[in-house]
């Protein structure tokens with residue numbers, strides 16, 4: 001009955017931290033999370049390359065004001081604006097109920113890498129998360145799994161959580177290759193990590209054919225892939241780590257379909273593109289979690 005005792009342990013200290021796993025907790029705490037199925041739920045907004053500074057400020061303020069009125073239990077809201085707006089966003093986040101994420105980093109602390117942003121710079125601004133391996137970066141910037149693995153390491157080194165994206169393109173799904181594609185992405189991008197480091201990673205399954213198309217994966221397709229990814233994690237690490245890993249769905253997720261996607265047992269929230277650019281719609285998505 002040791003789990004009764006640990007009810008007095010200040011769980012919130014760990015849950016509210018961006019690096020949110022329970023790696024530093026005593027065994028009793030791990031038992032508690034097992035009993036309560038405490039894996040964190042996340043709704044993250046990927047703004048991509050959108051909004052003027054004034055528009056970004058307005059949107060962030062609207063979301064922050066609304067979040068003040070919402071009780072979020074074991075749920076984190078993460079806003080990932082363009083890099084130039086991160087400092088403004090973290091200023092607002094300081095007094096509000098959301099975290100700030102970046103959309104990209106370069107995997108070195110400093111150096112002659114013109115135009116790039118280092119994890120140290122983000123860390124200094126209190127950034128908690130960073131999207132890694134988005135299909136747009138894989139496609140337009142030729143980012144390979146090997147390079148993404150370095151980005152993952154660079155973030156973890158500075159206590160920030162990678163939101164690691166994976167997902168197949170349409171011809172791959174049509175050829176029934178979606179499981180093998182996602183397996184390669186996850187294995188090559190993440191499975192070099194020791195378990196303690198892996199437990200700080202969030203995964204986002206984003207089928208490329210669903211991104212920005214208005215064609216969402218069905219709840220069955222999302223659940224099937226999320227359960228599959230969780231199985232990969234259990235195979236590589238252990239059941240508890242698999243059960244504790246937050247796996248988000250992304251791809252035309254909106255205020256109409258979020259609730260049924262999030263109701264799936266292995267879908268722990270969403271990585272939202274277009275629908276995160278309007279406060280009302282984004283807030284509806286958050287409250288459907």
Ligand code: 13P
Pocket residue numbers: 046134206210211212213214250251252253271272273274275
């Ligand atoms: P949409 O929600 O616009 O389809 O974009 C999803 C996405 O790419 C989030 O990273």
